[in-house]
Amino acid sequence: DAKTTQPPSMDCAEGRAANLPCNHSTISGNEYVYWYRQIHSQGPQYIIHGLKNNETNEMASLIITEDRKSSTLILPHATLRDTAVYYCIVRDVYGGATNKLIFGTGTLLAVQP
Amino acid sequence: DADVTQTPRNRITKTGKRIMLECSQTKGHDRMYWYRQDPGLGLRLIYYSFDVKDINKGEISDGYSVSRQAQAKFSLSLESAIPNQTALYFCATSDSRLADEQFFGPGTRLTVL
Numbered sequence: 453d454a455k456t457t458q459p460p461s462m463d464c465a466e467g468r469a470a471n472l473p474c475n476h477s478t479i480s481g482n483e484y485v486y487w488y489r490q491i492h493s494q495g496p497q498y499i500i501h502g503l504k505n506n507e508t509n510e511m512a513s514l515i516i517t518e519d520r521k522s523s524t525l526i527l528p529h530a531t532l533r534d535t536a537v538y539y540c541i542v543r544d545v546y547g548g549a550t551n552k553l554i555f556g557t558g559t560l561l562a563v564q565p
Numbered sequence: 566d567a568d569v570t571q572t573p574r575n576r577i578t579k580t581g582k583r584i585m586l587e588c589s590q591t592k593g594h595d596r597m598y599w600y601r602q603d604p605g606l607g608l609r610l611i612y613y614s615f616d617v618k619d620i621n622k623g624e625i626s627d628g629y630s631v632s633r634q635a636q637a638k639f640s641l642s643l644e645s646a647i648p649n650q651t652a653l654y655f656c657a658t659s660d661s662r663l664a665d666e667q668f669f670g671p672g673t674r675l676t677v678l
Contacts, residue, residue, distance in 0.1 A: 466632065486666070494633075495655050495669030539607065552598065552665060554624070555607030 455479070456540045461560040464534075470527040472559050474540030477521045482544045485516060486553070489536040496539065496555075499525065503550045530563045537561075567669040568592045571656050584643040586673050589655030591653045597639035598657040598667065599623075601632060601650075608655060614639055615661065646677040 457475040464470040464494055476485065486501040500507055500514045502523075507514045513526040541557040569590045578624055588597065593642040596615050600608040600623075610623030612631040617649055620631060628650060630642045653674050 488667075492654065493672065493674075495657070495672055496667075498666040498668070500667065552610055552613055553608070554599075555609070557605070557607050 455483075455542045456556055457555070458538075458540050458556065458559045461558065461562065462531045463562050463564055464527075466532060466563055466565050470530040470561055472525040472527075472532065472538050472540075472561060473522065474525070474547070475522045476540070479520050479542050480544070484544075485514065485520075485523050486541045486543055487512070487514065488539045488541065488553070488555075489534075490534040490558070491509055491533075499538075501558060514529070520535045527561075530561075532563050532565060535563045560563045569656060569658055569660070569668055570597065570669040571654075571673050573673060574671065575674045577678065578646055579678050580645075580647055582677075584646050584675065586641045586643075586654055586656075586675070588639045588670055590637050590656075590658045590668075592658055592660070592668060593636075594658035594660045594668070596659045597633065598659075598662055599629075599639065599641045600655045601625065601652040602655065602672075603652050611641065611654075615669050622678075633635065643675075646675075648677045649675045651675060 484501050484503050487499040488496040490496045500513045516523045536561050537558040572587045598613040599611040602608045614633045619625050653672050655672050656670040659667045
């Protein structure tokens with residue numbers, strides 16, 4: 453079972469920031485938060501991951517709360533090409549046999565012109 | 566990602582037929598995975614391999630088998646295809662020495678009649 457909870461869908465205006473929330477209240481100390489996205493019927497694409505500090509890369513920013521029970525993925529200037537299903541995944545990268553992605557149903561982000 | 570290729574991209578077959586889906590990667594990654602995706606659902610792990618001699622069952626391995634012929638190749642077989650194996654199949658790779666983010670192939674759409 454997925455260890456995360458995400459809203460099923462969100463809308464965002466083109467050019468505005470898209471803030472995608474994720475709850476992971478049972479996250480353990482060794483588990484990272486990963487975000488992937490899947491544009492219609494394509495293979496999922498890695499976006500970003502973090503443990504407890506906020507992270508930023510060329511695609512997005514990841515804000516993790518201090519208690520690590522929730523996080524927010526931020527796309528600073530959403531474009532139409534960012535329309536996709538976004539998956540929030542928690543994973544123990546030191547877990548050996550458990551070191552695999554478990555996808556939930558994600559959030560469908562629709563960027564509106 | 567062009568570094569992970571899947572063949573065929575589309576396949577229509579009949580119940581009872583043996584089907585092999587192939588995955589090749591040029592990324593030099595040690596880990597490879599097979600997932601399936603059903604409409605409206607997230608990806609589910611079928612099998613994964615952390616090295617050439619390592620094969621592990623995922624969440625839904627029944628009805629499937631795999632072969633890791635070389636580090637760069639990981640094939641998925643359906644010994645006797647059935648209609649509920651109609652799905653989108655994705656291969657993925659990752660490097661255990663790095664952040665272990667997974668890179669996905671373009672997918673194979675399989676229809677079992």
